[in-house]
Amino acid sequence: MNLDIAAARRGPAHPSQAFLPTKRSSWGPVGVLGIICLALIVVSPSDYMFRIATQVMVYSALAMGLNVVVGLAGLLDLGFIAFFGVGAYGYALLASDLHGIHISFWLMLPVGMLLAALLGILVGLPALRTHGDYLAIVTLGFGEIVSVLLVNLDRPVNITNGPQGVLGIDLPSVAGFQIGADDVFFGGFGLTTTMQFFMLTALYCLGVMFACLRLRNARVGRAWRAMRESEAAANACGISVVRAKLSAFVFGAAVAGGAGVITAAWYGSVFPDSFLFSESIKVLAMVVLGGIGSVWGAIAGALVLVLMPELLREFDQYRLLIFGLVLVLAMRLRPQGLLGSRSPGASRRRLPAWLASRRKGVR
């Protein structure tokens, strides 16, 4: 039983090795995205393009995090953006003049993830004992609580600065160099402040992608997918369903928390209305549009949903109408999502079946 991979490689190959998801399989896709990001930096289009690209990276990270919760573990979380808000506000409050505290960005990045994760446990423990639609309602309520708190925690003691938000958030710095403070030039090649933030965000996004790809085929990812397909059978296989659900929830929360910290640093300001229910829905739409359960799908969903409103700017007031129409058509014509997973081991269930199974609750 105590088999070593290296030893197994040396000996005659066991037929089971054809099904071994190798360690390297997660590096490939991460490398592809990394090369795309690098190419973008080399080509260096306008600052406007980089702002959009950075947004795509932030939303990709969020969508990949939510994809673990919704796509792999099958938990409909409608309050996901609250964890993003906790990360963003965590950094804003602890690294600005509002409270006179200036904690390092690099410390706050893990701390923000941890804060969001802790909140995830706090909400998850009671919420995950509910199923299907009920879980959706509980997470919806939680999301609302967080956004209301952000607006109202300026009285009696000013904590969040209320609807005015927090301005003048610190920039991250590496060895004395402040990211996003000034454009830098190496000979003829320039890195604008936006490009610097793009690099930071892209690195985070790549890290999240790597984690998601690894987890998908790891023991915990199998447990999540098994649980989504049949809770009773997962239980009968020795999987603690509550623990599996909680870890999916917490992982998603941590990813969102980290994205929040980075976004707060990038914008230099946070406002409570950036973390409304509609944002949760937007991220969920990215996951569903891209293809539930697919990592590339989440990225594609983020790309489309960030780009489309920009491309549709010339339609002016009809913009949102067309945007909505395109979404409806996309789901009608491709219910499994743009990149609906076709790889072995992935769910081939289509959206209507998936929604129907949600409606039925425990299965």
Added chain:
Amino acid sequence: MKRSTTADGRVAEDLGEHGTVHEARGVGQEAGVLSAEGLVKRFGGLVAVDGVGLTVPRRAVVGVIGPNGAGKTTLLNLLSGALQADSGTILLDGSDITSANAARRAGAGLRRTFQNIRLFPGMTVIENVVVGMHVQTRGWLTGGILGGRRVWAAEAAALQTAYDVLEEMGLADQAGALAGSLSYGRQRRLEIARALASAPRVLLLDEPAAGLNSAEKRQAADMIAGLPERYDLSVVLVEHDMDLVSRTCSSVSVIDYGRPLSDGPPAQVLRDQRVIDAYLGTAVTTV
């Protein structure tokens, strides 16, 4: 008894073992790998299981039969932990697992299959089996992201065991296919393979022959009868099919209206007038 010639004479062997079962019961229930005492389960006013006990000796196949609605599946759910008993105790290998949940019991080596097959249809066949080996694999969130020798070694070992079990069950040719795409009979076998790969102490089978044709049923009977020897485990078989029960089981417990009615070797139980009255009727003469 023509039966003794089937399944490589295994039935005769099992019947021989049964003598020790009775002796063991006289001494105490320690001898059973799995033993349950005085199990009660109420659903509102209905008492679905009312004071049922069961002793499963090592490497035995024990049958649980009874008319529709007798509480067979409820009993199996109580044993597997899918339902918690209102009273009674359950011992696995001498340790009290009465308050343990289904996942714990599965981890302790008490595995089950379902009457209506419950696979993970969107996962591959081999993945289904590896999920069944959840307890044997390592790593969770950090282990899953970072990996490490220990994690990968356990993964590779689990995958190998899973493949070997699939091969023995004749499913290896479809190891990479989605479980949902398998034929009905193969899905039944996969569910058993999933439970077997984790090297359980006791396997609870809930109507494993339901929906199989007669050839497949004979095949299933041979397979089930061979499980204890091959995998060093005990089997509790909840079944409707009398032929399958008498081919495989060393002892049979009959329950009716949630109460224990009769138990003993299949041949004796099937002749028991109370059992005939309760549900077998004239079937005994045809067996």
